[in-house]
Amino acid sequence: MEKAQVILERTYDASPTRVWRAITDPAQMRQWYLPVQDFRPEPGFGTSFEQQNKGKVFSHVWKVTEVVPGEKISYEWRVTGFPGNSRVTFELTPDGEGTRIKVSHIGLETFRGDINPDLHPKNIEEGWDYFINESLTNFLAKGPAQVIMERVYNASAERVWQAITNVDQMKQWYMPLTDFRPEPGFETSFDVSAKGHDYRHIWKVTEVIPNKKISYEWRYGGFPGNSLVTFELTPQGRTTRLTLTHVGLETFEGYKNPGLRITNFENGWGSLLGTMLPEFLEKLPAAATAG
Numbered sequence: 001m002e003k004a005q006v007i008l009e010r011t012y013d014a015s016p017t018r019v020w021r022a023i024t025d026p027a028q029m030r031q032w033y034l035p036v037q038d039f040r041p042e043p044g045f046g047t048s049f050e051q052q053n054k055g056k057v058f059s060h061v062w063k064v065t066e067v068v069p070g071e072k073i074s075y076e077w078r079v080t081g082f083p084g085n086s087r088v089t090f091e092l093t094p095d096g097e098g099t100r101i102k103v104s105h106i107g108l109e110t111f112r113g114d115i116n117p118d119l120h121p122k123n124i125e126e127g128w129d130y131f132i133n134e135s136l137t138n139f140l141a142k143g144p145a146q147v148i149m150e151r152v153y154n155a156s157a158e159r160v161w162q163a164i165t166n167v168d169q170m171k172q173w174y175m176p177l178t179d180f181r182p183e184p185g186f187e188t189s190f191d192v193s194a195k196g197h198d199y200r201h202i203w204k205v206t207e208v209i210p211n212k213k214i215s216y217e218w219r220y221g222g223f224p225g226n227s228l229v230t231f232e233l234t235p236q237g238r239t240t241r242l243t244l245t246h247v248g249l250e251t252f253e254g255y256k257n258p259g260l261r262i263t264n265f266e267n268g269w270g271s272l273l274g275t276m277l278p279e280f281l282e283k284l285p286a287a288a289t290a291g
Helices: 016-024 026-032 121-141 157-165 167-173 262-283
Strands: 005-012 046-053 056-068 072-079 086-095 098-106 146-153 187-194 197-209 213-220 227-236 239-247
Touching (some): 016 026, 016 098, 016 146, 026 146, 098 121, 146 262, 157 167, 157 227, 157 262, 239 262
Antiparallel strands (some): 197 213
């Protein structure tokens, strides 16, 4: 059987960190790629989702096989009810101030496109051309104005809610707050030192749906601009999906204020949600969620 594959390369005017988030964070993947509900760039992680195309429903099954954070990710890709298995690999390389991406999808011949026209290599190639040269391009071209991240935690929504709204818990993993209440109109401020600079953070709560959603304005004393942070919680059995959006970051004029550049927010939220919060939840006694 003749081998069949797709290989595409393109350079984006975006940092490797930003492109990596776009191809590995499910909240962002859904905006330009596929309707995946859960995804983690961890070897062995598996997920499945359904996609409608030309009136048909296809059930896709992925399993991550290799990860080099910020540089490379590979996963097996098969379609339930059809023969074969394939492998997709994304590779990122810094290119000046941008990023060169190489996407390879091999093993397409195993889908037997000769008897399953929907999975013919030509159709798959057209799909990748759209994703990489149009959809992802347009998504990244929206500009570095927001951070969108999604994580799933092995804890109840009530437990996660307390971690993101109870001031005593927030101080342990998040920010050095002296006061915080999940009440619309509540305001607070505090200082954070970073790279030799002190930043006065000023927050104002704008929306609260207990155990489900909280939003607050986030600005800095002495700097222009204002932004909005939103946490949304979705129960998933014994786990909870947290979706974080931080919009309005372009108003901080990071091109003039390096400490407030988008990459700093991406890295900061990545550490908070990817390391600090899960470690805190893991060691938190169940009784600590009360109040």
